Amino acid sequence: MTYGIVGLGRFGSALAMDLASAGAEIVVMDKNEERVRTLREMTEHAYVVANLDKKTLIETVSRTVMSPSSALPNIWIHPY
Numbered sequence: 001m002t003y004g005i006v007g008l009g010r011f012g013s014a015l016a017m018d019l020a021s022a023g024a025e026i027v028v029m030d031k032n033e034e035r036v037r038t039l040r041e042m043t044e045h046a047y048v049v050a051n052l053d054k055k056t057l058i059e060t061v062s063r064t065v066m067s068p069s070s071a072l073p074n075i076w077i078h079p080y
Contacts, residue, residue, distance in 0.1 A: 008035035
């Protein structure tokens with residue numbers, strides 16, 4: 001299973017590290033390049049995104065990790 005973490009603050013970074021250490025495949029995204037760079041050692045799917053809106057997230061996942069047909073139904077964005 002692949003897990004996506006958007007936002008690599010304290011919680012997101014800790015979650016990503018725990019999942020990767022447990023052998024899970026992770027996809028991480030954040031606006032902060034330094035935070036993303038730290039996680040690149042744990043995944044080849046670590047991306048700096050300038051905009052964290054739903055459209056950008058869907059486009060990034062569908063272009064990089066999975067085929068669009070398999071990725072889109074599994075994306076859930078919390079309504080802020």
